[in-house]
Amino acid sequence: MGAKDSDIYSKHSSSQFNEELEKLRTDFLTMGGIVERQVTDSLTSLLNQDIELAETARELDRDTNNYERSIDKDCALIIALRQPAAVDLRLIISINRAVVDLERIGDEATRVAKQAIDLANSDGSTKGLHEVRHIGELVSEMLKDVLTAFARRDMELAYKVVKRDLSVDREYQSAMRSLITFMMEDSRAISSVLNIIWVLRSLERIGDHACNLAEQLIYQVSGTDVRHMDTGEIKEVVRD
Numbered sequence: 001m002g003a004k005d006s007d008i009y010s011k012h013s014s015s016q017f018n019e020e021l022e023k024l025r026t027d028f029l030t031m032g033g034i035v036e037r038q039v040t041d042s043l044t045s046l047l048n049q050d051i052e053l054a055e056t057a058r059e060l061d062r063d064t065n066n067y068e069r070s071i072d073k074d075c076a077l078i079i080a081l082r083q084p085a086a087v088d089l090r091l092i093i094s095i096n097r098a099v100v101d102l103e104r105i106g107d108e109a110t111r112v113a114k115q116a117i118d119l120a121n122s123d124g125s126t127k128g129l130h131e132v133r134h135i136g137e138l139v140s141e142m143l144k145d146v147l148t149a150f151a152r153r154d155m156e157l158a159y160k161v162v163k164r165d166l167s168v169d170r171e172y173q174s175a176m177r178s179l180i181t182f183m184m185e186d187s188r189a190i191s192s193v194l195n196i197i198w199v200l201r202s203l204e205r206i207g208d209h210a211c212n213l214a215e216q217l218i219y220q221v222s223g224t225d226v227r228h229m230d231t232g233e234i235k236e237v238v239r240d
Contacts, residue, residue, distance in 0.1 A: 017082055020082070021088065025091070027067060027071055028098065028099065028150065031102055032143075035102050035103075036143055036144060038060045038106050039105065039139070039143060041053050041057035042109040045057060046115065046116035046129075046132065047132065049116070050120070051117050051121075054116040057112075058114065064106035065103065068100075071099045075095065090220050094220035102213070104209050105143065108202040108205050109202075111198065112203070115195045115198055115199045118195055119196075127179065127182050127192070128193060128196035128197070131171075131200060132196060132203070135171050138164065138167065138168050139168060139210060142168070145160065146214045153217070153220070158214035158215075158238075161214040162211050163231055165207050165210070168204060172203070175200055215227050215234075
């Protein structure tokens with residue numbers, strides 16, 4: 001269920017207020033695009049043993065942090081000066097919460113890039129790269145879809161992201177069991193497999209943060225705080 005552009009925020013006599021809210025949305029989506037690139041570049045660098053691309057992914061974290069600070073400041077100023085209510089206030093609150101999850105996704109992508117550099121500089125086992133590729137594709141798709149949901153104010157798409165997090169959790173647990181078994185069978189691979197385990201942990205967290213983003217979009221559109229609800233309860237909110 002998407003929302004019309006006219007429903008994004010209230011009608012204001014001040015065109016400047018409308019511009020401030022639209023800038024907030026635009027900056028958030030721009031930050032999301034940077035974070036999405038961080039995730040993509042860090043995964044590609046790991047799978048291709050590309051140290052230069054990994055360094056590029058790490059450098060993007062500076063841009064992500066700058067956007068978080070700027071958006072935080074803008075949210076505080078709008079609340080202080082405009083005293084928004086109803087749909088406007090939900091828009092600001094949801095974005096203010098969501099930038100925290102975006103920044104943390106960037107942090108996890110930076111950790112993946114660091115592991116990519118460590119693995120490229122070692123001659124260890126490549127065990128677990130199949131799992132990294134698979135789970136990486138899942139969480140990348142979640143992030144892409146939740147940013148699209150924010151752009152379109154699409155609760156149905158956001159709900160699909162929430163549901164997909166359960167699949168990521170299952171895949172993560174399965175991969176962890178496989179890698180732990182492999183380390184027990186071959187102690188020489190422990191160091192390199194531990195690097196992969198840390199990568200998988202970061203990917204699982206990216207999925208969690210994408211899920212949090214989806215919950216904030218649902219709150220923004222519906223006015224219902226769906227955090228800590230199960231998927232069945234969230235589905236009812238989206239349907240209503």
